[in-house]
Amino acid sequence: MNYIAALIGRILIALLFVWSGANKLMDPTMTAQAMSGAGLPANLALAVGIFEVVAGVCLIIGFMTRLAAILLAGFTALTILFFHHDLTTMEGTGAVMQHLALIGGLLCLFAHSQMRWSYDSMRLERKAEIARRDAEARVHDAELRAAKAEGHVAGVGTATTTGRTVVTDVDGDGVPEVRKKRWF
Numbered sequence: 001m002n003y004i005a006a007l008i009g010r011i012l013i014a015l016l017f018v019w020s021g022a023n024k025l026m027d028p029t030m031t032a033q034a035m036s037g038a039g040l041p042a043n044l045a046l047a048v049g050i051f052e053v054v055a056g057v058c059l060i061i062g063f064m065t066r067l068a069a070i071l072l073a074g075f076t077a078l079t080i081l082f083f084h085h086d087l088t089t090m091e092g093t094g095a096v097m098q099h100l101a102l103i104g105g106l107l108c109l110f111a112h113s114q115m116r117w118s119y120d121s122m123r124l125e126r127k128a129e130i131a132r133r134d135a136e137a138r139v140h141d142a143e144l145r146a147a148k149a150e151g152h153v154a155g156v157g158t159a160t161t162t163g164r165t166v167v168t169d170v171d172g173d174g175v176p177e178v179r180k181k182r183w184f
Contacts, residue, residue: 010060010065010118011059013059013102013106013109014057014058016102017053017055017072018052018053018057018060020052021048021050021051021052021053021054022053024045024046024049024052025050025053028045028046028049029045035048038082039082040082051075052075055071055072059109061119062118062119063118063120064120065109065110065118065120066110069106069107069110070106070110073103073106073107076102076106077099079099080096080099084096084099
C-alpha cells in the first residue's frame with residue numbers, strides 16, 4: 001500500500017509542474033510579462049516552460065527522480081524568492097506556505113526516489129540481477145577450475161600421451177577426455 005501511495009503522490013506532484021509548464025508554453029507572452037515584471041529576462045519564459053514539463057514527466061515515469069526532484073525544489077524556492085514573497089497579506093503568506101509544502105514533498109521524493117514502478121528502480125533491479133548473474137558465473141568458473149585441478153592431480157598417473165593428444169579423466173566421471181597437446 002505504501003508503494004501505491006508513493007506512486008500517486010509522485011504523479012500528483014509532477015502533474016502540477018507539467019500543467020504549469022504546459023500553460024507557460026501555450027501562452028509565453030503572459031509568462032514573459034510576469035518574468036520581466038519580476039526583473040528577470042523575458043526570453044526565459046519558453047525555457048522555464050520546457051524545464052517544468054520535462055522535469056515533471058521525468059518525475060511521472062521515475063526517470064532520474066532524484067535529480068528532477070532536487071532541481072524542481074530549487075526552482076520552487078526561486079519562485080518563492082522572485083514571485084511569491086509577499087508575506088504581508090494572507091494570500092501571499094498562503095502562496096509561500098503552499099510552495100514550501102511543495103518543496104517538502106519534492107525533498108521527500110529526493111530522499112525516497114528508488115520506489116517501485118519507476119524507471120530508476122527497474123534500472124537498479126536490472127543492475128543487481130546482472131551482478132548476481134556475473135557472481136554466479138564467477139563461482140561456477142572457479143568451481144570448474146578447482147574440479148579440473150583436482151582431476152588433473154588425481155589423473156596424473158592415468159594420463160596417456162599418443163603423439164600430439166593427451167587422454168585423461170579430468171572431471172573424475174570415468175569417461176576419459178581427449179585434448180590436444182599444447183606446443184609448449
